[in-house]
Amino acid sequence: MRSIFAVMCLLLSSLSFAAPLKVVASFSILGNLVQEVGGDHVQVTTLVGPGEDAHVWQAKPADLKKLSGASLFFVNGLGFEGWLKRVEQAAAYKGKVITVTKGFKPLALEDDHGHSHGKTDPHAWHDPRAVLLMVDQISAALQAADASHAAAYQANAAAFKAKITQLDQRTAAAFAAIPSGKKKVVTSHDALGYLGHRYAIEFFPLQGISTEAEPSAKEMAVLIRQMRKSQIKAVFAENISNPKLIEQIARETGAKVGPAIYSDALAKQAPANSWMGLFEYNTQAILRALQ
Numbered sequence: 001m002r003s004i005f006a007v008m009c010l011l012l013s014s015l016s017f018a019a020p021l022k023v024v025a026s027f028s029i030l031g032n033l034v035q036e037v038g039g040d041h042v043q044v045t046t047l048v049g050p051g052e053d054a055h056v057w058q059a060k061p062a063d064l065k066k067l068s069g070a071s072l073f074f075v076n077g078l079g080f081e082g083w084l085k086r087v088e089q090a091a092a093y094k095g096k097v098i099t100v101t102k103g104f105k106p107l108a109l110e111d112d113h114g115h116s117h118g119k120t121d122p123h124a125w126h127d128p129r130a131v132l133l134m135v136d137q138i139s140a141a142l143q144a145a146d147a148s149h150a151a152a153y154q155a156n157a158a159a160f161k162a163k164i165t166q167l168d169q170r171t172a173a174a175f176a177a178i179p180s181g182k183k184k185v186v187t188s189h190d191a192l193g194y195l196g197h198r199y200a201i202e203f204f205p206l207q208g209i210s211t212e213a214e215p216s217a218k219e220m221a222v223l224i225r226q227m228r229k230s231q232i233k234a235v236f237a238e239n240i241s242n243p244k245l246i247e248q249i250a251r252e253t254g255a256k257v258g259p260a261i262y263s264d265a266l267a268k269q270a271p272a273n274s275w276m277g278l279f280e281y282n283t284q285a286i287l288r289a290l291q
């Protein structure tokens, strides 16, 4: 009798330990990073989903509900989630907010004349070295919130970081093989600065750092002139943007539009339904267009 009681107790306690930690990530790419580190021990919900644009996103009541009952809320920071404070207040969220870019030295944004106005580029997930730091932040936060699975979080983070480092090295070698004058790419909005910074690719975005403002006719003309002058042939729209203007630019310059790049959100389906898949897909598409 006593042994049955002991088994029951053990079962009950293991059941309560097995309940995953409820966490929320602000957008799909970050949600995947948290999932990689958390594994089976976390239940990740994301606010801005696959294919959605975080710059212009608006919370629905169902989104606010996701935050109630969550222990941790992972956000990118660097101004990416302009709606963050409003959402936290509207959801009356009392849990911890983890900014995964905390302590980063972000890329400064420059205007047309090369001046920085103190604004920073939030799209840090396009540099694998930044993602390594994000994984450390995520791992530390999960370990602090759920010490009973600290070893698992550490192991997951270490394995994931090893894969990220390999991918980064492979990608660096591939881009290094292309002459530097040829590494010029046109995109919809200014989301790939970190990718450019890491692998010495020059990006010519049609829109600024956010997707809010449409480019003017003058900005379009400047870009078209630049493309003709520099003979830029690699042109990409993004999964979160309307491809119409990019297609128009390609028509006027005779460039060919490549497959949509995944800039600020994952895809619903493979291959770009994880950070790793997204990164591999984007860099392979760009490499093909440049070769």
Ligand SMILES: [Zn+2]
Binding pocket: 055, 123, 189, 190, 191, 209, 210, 211, 263, 264
């Ligand atoms: Zn963006």
